[in-house]
Amino acid sequence: MHELxxxxxxxxxxxxxxxxxxxxxxxxxxxxxxxLNRAECADAIARAREIHANDQCVIDPLPLVAPAEDGTYVAAWLWIPNP
Incomplete structure (x- = not known):
């Protein structure tokens, strides 16, 4: 469970x-x-949108972020259709 x-x-x-x-x-x-993390990771959020955002992957306007040593985790919503 996320700390928030x-x-x-x-x-x-x-x-x-x-x-x-x-x-x-x-x-x-x-x-x-x-x-604070969102402000510091604004470039990573923008890159995540450029690389991954589409009809199957949505990134909220204010996504949860988790900076790491070699990058940043940016929360996204993945569309999974019903079987």
Missing amino acids: EEAARDVVDSWESGDLAGAVTQLGRLLNNQD
């Missing part, structure tokens, strides 16, 4: 009991990091 999804689930799980403020703070930190 995990943080969002922590917020939901902490709604009535638990450390809601801490869970929301953690989610906010991860969202801010994702914004």
Whole structure:
């Protein structure tokens, strides 16, 4: 599970009991990091769209990104037709 999804689930799980403020703070930190990563990886996002985006592969306007040592992972939606 992606860390953003995990943080969002922590917020939901902490709604009535638990450390809601801490869970929301953690989610906010991860969202801010994702914004910074997108800004730093703008060239990689553009390249991903040029190389891969088509009717079968869609990249959101603000995709999740994960910078790595030798490149960047850019989240995409792949179309899989029903059998």
